[in-house]
Amino acid sequence: MPCTANVNMLEKVAGSIEASKGVFVIDYLGLSVKETQELRRALREVGAEMKVYKNNIVKIALKNAGQPDIEELLAGPCAYVFYEKDPVDAAKVIKEQSEKLKKMSFIGGIADGKALSADEAKAYADLASREELMAQLVYVMASPLSGIAQVCAGPARGLVTALKAVADEKDAA
Template sequence: MPAQSKIDMLEKINETIGASKGVFFIDYRGLTVKETEALRRDLRDAGASMKVYKNNLVDIAVKNAGLPDVSDKLKGTIAYVFYENDPVEAAKVIKKHSEALKKIEWVGAIADGQALDAEGAKAYAELASREELMAQLVYVMASPLTGIAQVCAGPARGLATALQAVVDQKNAA
């Protein structure tokens, strides 16, 4: 019979997995308390949270949630970064800290219902954020409209230029 503390912890992990859209696995070995606090703060600002749980309990919770099997990735000192909305923002925070500190290693992820290896998880950090994609979409949608407006204004501009030339010619004479 498992201890009540482990049953309670498993319930907490189940709730966390249920409330999140996915999770990144990182090896956080060597981080100081200050570095860990800074990482957690930045992740919180990005709509994510970093938790440290027993790997075997996370494995059970992942299986209970019907998510892909990731038991081969859950070895050693793993921190779990659960994101609520945008995986790109959380991945960018992890990337920023891993490049600055040289202590964080990508292990894998569960994103969009798929198990990812370290390279697949790291690829999310290279994607454009939601805001950047929205700005690109607005630019792409506005470009043809700007062109159409310029084409429509062309004849009127030409007429105005011709009339101004006639006025200038009459004033010169």
């Protein structure tokens, strides 16, 4: 019969997995309490949360939830960053904090329904955020439209310039 504390933790982990779109696994060893609080605060701002659970319980919860197998990554002290929205935002926060503190690193994760190695998880931090991609899309779509508007306005602009020149010529005479 399993320990009640472990059963409760399994329920918490299962809840975190269900409420999130994915998870990053990070090595947080060496972070002070203040640094950990700062990291959690930064993650909360982008819709993610960092939890520390027993690796064996996380393995069971991931298996029960039908998530990809990342069992080989879950060794030693790990923290789990569950994100609710965009994996890029959470990965950027982790990367920024790891560069700032020089005490933590990516171990791997699960994003878009597939297992990620440390390098693949780190690559998410180098992608453009959703807002940046939307701005680029608007720019790409608006560029041809503004060109068409300028071409259409060209003849009218030419007519106005010609009429002004005629008016100036009559005023001068």
